[in-house]
Amino acid sequence: xxxxxxxxxxxxxxxxxxxxxxxxxxxxxxxxxxxxxxxxxxxxxxxxxxxxxxxxxxxxxxxxxxxxxxxxxxxxxxxxxxxxxxxxxxxxxxxxxxxxxxxxxxxxx
Numbered sequence: 001x002x003x004x005x006x007x008x009x010x011x012x013x014x015x016x017x018x019x020x021x022x023x024x025x026x027x028x029x030x031x032x033x034x035x036x037x038x039x040x041x042x043x044x045x046x047x048x049x050x051x052x053x054x055x056x057x058x059x060x061x062x063x064x065x066x067x068x069x070x071x072x073x074x075x076x077x078x079x080x081x082x083x084x085x086x087x088x089x090x091x092x093x094x095x096x097x098x099x100x101x102x103x104x105x106x107x108x109x
Contacts (some may be wrong), residue, residue, distance in 0.1 A: 002042060010038045010047075011082070017049055017089075020076050021066075032058055036094045038085055050094040056069040060092050064090040077101035 018035040032054040039048045055060050066073075073087045 006040050006044070007084070008043060010040050013040065013047060013049070013077070014038045016077055016080055018071060018078075020073055024076060025069055025072070027065045027069065028068070029058070029061040033062050033066070044085060044087050047089050049089055051073060051089050051091060053096045063091060 001012075014037065017038070021030050021035070032072050033051050034054060036050045036052055038050070040046070051062065051066065053059055062087055070089050070091065074089060078086045
């Protein structure tokens, strides 16, 4: 039961954070950011939000912008989701996804 709840909450966070970045944050460093997955701890105190960028080489700028907007994103999530507690968010560049993209390109080419 708890695992299913965390899974649903993770999907919801992924959708909401992506929408916030896309429609509510006005930062040029975030225009190419894509949220790839969210992992929430069972106690719902921490969330790892994995992201990638559509443009190669924009990872550091995106990381700085996301880290700077973290508290604002949390406050927007609290308003939008109407839940008691929003976990602490850590934004992490999804290196695994970029690695798989590069492998896929090698196989295609």
